[in-house]
Amino acid sequence: xxxxxxxxxxxxxxxxxxxxxxxxxxxxxxxxxxxxxxxxxxxxxxxxxxxxxxxxxxxxxxxxxxxxxxxxxxxxxxxxxxxxxxxxxxxxxxxxxxxxxxxxxxxxxxxxxxxxxxxxxxxxxxxxxxxxxxxxxxxxxxxxxxxxxxxxxxxxxxxxxxxxxxxxxxxxxxxxxxxxxxxxxxxxxxxxxxxxxxxxxxxxxxxxxxxxxxxxxxxxxxxxxxxxxxxxxxxxxxxxxxxxxxxxxxxxxxxxxxxxxxxxxxxxxxxxxxxxxxxxxxxxxxxxxxxxxx
Amino acid sequence: xxxxxxxxxxxxxxxxxxxxxxxxxxxxxxxxxxxxxxxxxxxxxxxxxxxxxxxxxxxxxxxxxxxxxxxxxxxxxxxxxxxxxxxxxxxxxxxxxxxxxxxxxxxxxxxxxxxxxxxxxxxxxxxxxxxxxxxxxxxxxxxxxxxxxxxxxxxxxxxxxxxxxxxxxxxxxxxxxxxxxxxxxxxxxxxxxxxxxxxxxxxxxxxxxxxxxxxxxxxxxxxxxxxxxxxxxxxxxx
Ligand SMILES: Nc1ncnc2c1ncn2[C@@H]1O[C@H](COP(=O)(O)OP(=O)(O)OP(=O)(O)O)[C@@H](O)[C@H]1O
Ligand SMILES: [Mg+2]
Numbered sequence: 001x002x003x004x005x006x007x008x009x010x011x012x013x014x015x016x017x018x019x020x021x022x023x024x025x026x027x028x029x030x031x032x033x034x035x036x037x038x039x040x041x042x043x044x045x046x047x048x049x050x051x052x053x054x055x056x057x058x059x060x061x062x063x064x065x066x067x068x069x070x071x072x073x074x075x076x077x078x079x080x081x082x083x084x085x086x087x088x089x090x091x092x093x094x095x096x097x098x099x100x101x102x103x104x105x106x107x108x109x110x111x112x113x114x115x116x117x118x119x120x121x122x123x124x125x126x127x128x129x130x131x132x133x134x135x136x137x138x139x140x141x142x143x144x145x146x147x148x149x150x151x152x153x154x155x156x157x158x159x160x161x162x163x164x165x166x167x168x169x170x171x172x173x174x175x176x177x178x179x180x181x182x183x184x185x186x187x188x189x190x191x192x193x194x195x196x197x198x199x200x201x202x203x204x205x206x207x208x209x210x211x212x213x214x215x216x217x218x219x220x221x222x223x224x225x226x227x228x229x230x231x232x233x234x235x236x237x238x239x240x241x242x243x244x245x246x247x248x249x250x251x252x253x254x255x256x257x258x259x260x261x262x263x264x265x266x267x268x269x270x271x272x273x274x275x276x277x278x279x280x281x282x283x284x285x286x287x288x289x290x291x292x293x294x
Numbered sequence: 295x296x297x298x299x300x301x302x303x304x305x306x307x308x309x310x311x312x313x314x315x316x317x318x319x320x321x322x323x324x325x326x327x328x329x330x331x332x333x334x335x336x337x338x339x340x341x342x343x344x345x346x347x348x349x350x351x352x353x354x355x356x357x358x359x360x361x362x363x364x365x366x367x368x369x370x371x372x373x374x375x376x377x378x379x380x381x382x383x384x385x386x387x388x389x390x391x392x393x394x395x396x397x398x399x400x401x402x403x404x405x406x407x408x409x410x411x412x413x414x415x416x417x418x419x420x421x422x423x424x425x426x427x428x429x430x431x432x433x434x435x436x437x438x439x440x441x442x443x444x445x446x447x448x449x450x451x452x453x454x455x456x457x458x459x460x461x462x463x464x465x466x467x468x469x470x471x472x473x474x475x476x477x478x479x480x481x482x483x484x485x486x487x488x489x490x491x492x493x494x495x496x497x498x499x500x501x502x503x504x505x506x507x508x509x510x511x512x513x514x515x516x517x518x519x520x521x522x523x524x525x526x527x528x529x530x531x532x
Contacts, residue, residue, distance in 0.1 A: 166396075166400055169389075169393060169396055169397065169400070170400065172388075172389060172393075173386055173389065173397055176386045176387075176388040176389065177386050179348075180384055180385075180386050180397075181369075181397075182367070182368040182369040182372070183346070183368060183369075183372060183378055183380070183384065184369075184372060184397040184398060184400065184401070184444070184448065185369050185370075185372035185373040185400065185401050185448070186369055186397075186400070187369055188369065
């Protein structure tokens, strides 16, 4: 029982990270039908920026805010400078562009910061909580709780933005039909940039939250990216809510595999799940059966 | 706001290399309805798409009052006050009926939005009953109604209607046409109306324009066109 609770809570706290990366990929996918392979790399880069600020000022929260702001700006700039010129060209072009961007940021990080592993601070303790003698594990530490709250709050704010604000309506209209959005006077280009910027912010948040566990080095976000992508695919790539649920399912599942079966299996299990979903439910576990009109 | 005129002058436009419109000129005076008639493939839809910026002009000009719309992006043209109801499409099926309507409201002042939406629901009660449903669940006629209502909600100065009667019951068509006429008279709306049914289009229009193979072959007052038996037989088939 204790193990089960521990694995479940640990799964949730890992899962929200995959959810955050998944969510950022969904935002980009909806805005441009592009899978951004550099999304993890950009989150690594903003984490370096945060670490510099934290080391220089001793203030974690200043670093946190600067990282999110940097994610926002970098996301928008990447869309304008790198992605937009490839729009309307064969799809493979954007794939290669984002892979190139990943290689670029990882190389750049190596040149600027070197390749050694750096430890990364957390704002709260990572010591797991106990109820009496019942150990809840690290998944219930103040740091893990902060992680879950931060991701869910960000997701909640995005949901409110999408559902209840004019800019959210513009974003959804542009995502579903750029032509109709234009017909209704929506500046689709700006909305696309905003989508990438928000994705950059969420990615930076994920970087801040996960890097204390992975340490920081140029490839530190690579495996998190794959798991975040899996989360997004489980959710159907088009659904922000689906990415959150997908991340949680993945996190909990992988923790059960690690906990009950063996600690070398989680990456394999994640990959297996990705392949299964792609084979049997390529539009995600929660895709509605409604087909798009042609 | 005073009513607006739309002037299309010597427009050449088309797809790829072959032009579809070969020097088309049409002037829609403020607060009038201009029926654009012609056989299938004459270029009516292309004309409307050119005005709203989805087809690039290769020559000539499009002006809204004294503002040139030539080669502006579609979203810019929409914000300038030109609403386009495209031929048999235009709802976003993933959004609800109300969200589709709200897209039209985005072009209005914030303070006017709620009242305008209620007004639209009064005029289109079918949409009011289905406001929370996804547009994907609407019938073809209901979708057409939604697109027309949404265009009107944007309070356009010029309305481009591409076969609005497509799929609508005759009673609803009459209702829509009454509404369009009312908007012309009360709000000074300027309308370009493309219709297959030339007789009914001319009956509500002030002016008629006949397109054939991408050229204007006749422009006259609606009554005159309807009375011109030879032209009617030759181009309009009634
Ligand atoms: N997307 C396109 N690409 C290439 N050619 C096109 C395209 N759309 C229309 N055309 C051609 O342009 C010509 C004019 O088409 P258009 O749709 O403007 O006609 P229309 O007058 O609206 O006809 P209908 O009454 O059938 O709607 C036709 O010959 C058509 O084949
Ligand atoms: Mg047509």
